[in-house]
Amino acid sequence: MFAVTTNDIPGYRITRVLGEVMGLTVRSANFGQNFTAGFRALAGGEMPEYTRVIYESRFEVMERMWAEAQQRGANAVIAMRFDSGAIGSFTEFCAYGTAVIVEPIQPPQR
Numbered sequence: 001m002f003a004v005t006t007n008d009i010p011g012y013r014i015t016r017v018l019g020e021v022m023g024l025t026v027r028s029a030n031f032g033q034n035f036t037a038g039f040r041a042l043a044g045g046e047m048p049e050y051t052r053v054i055y056e057s058r059f060e061v062m063e064r065m066w067a068e069a070q071q072r073g074a075n076a077v078i079a080m081r082f083d084s085g086a087i088g089s090f091t092e093f094c095a096y097g098t099a100v101i102v103e104p105i106q107p108p109q110r
Helices: 031-042 048-071
Strands: 012-027 076-087 092-106
Touching: 012 076, 031 092, 048 076, 048 092
Parallel strands: none
Antiparallel strands: 012 092, 076 092
16 A cells, blocks of 8 residues: 555556545653653753654554555555644644555556
8 A cells, every 4th residue: 555645656547536534643751751851851952752752653643544544445545644733731643645546557568
């Protein structure tokens, strides 16, 4: 299955559009991560505790988006995007796109 940020896939033809699909999660860092990151913030630089939460969240929402696309019978997702926002002290992550069915374009016969 493909997931692309473009509106088409080179070498493939979209034969059917199945609609928007998405994966969503709301996450929070645990107490230990917040405590450690608080000390790191004093010195500046990357906070790997939060980076890990973001990577895990992106993977999770991608998996949920894929699952929804597959349930609809799609073999690709086009125009895929990520979004995030804050809800109080929590962070919402979303992956969304358009579920489609694609087939390879056959090269001309010689």
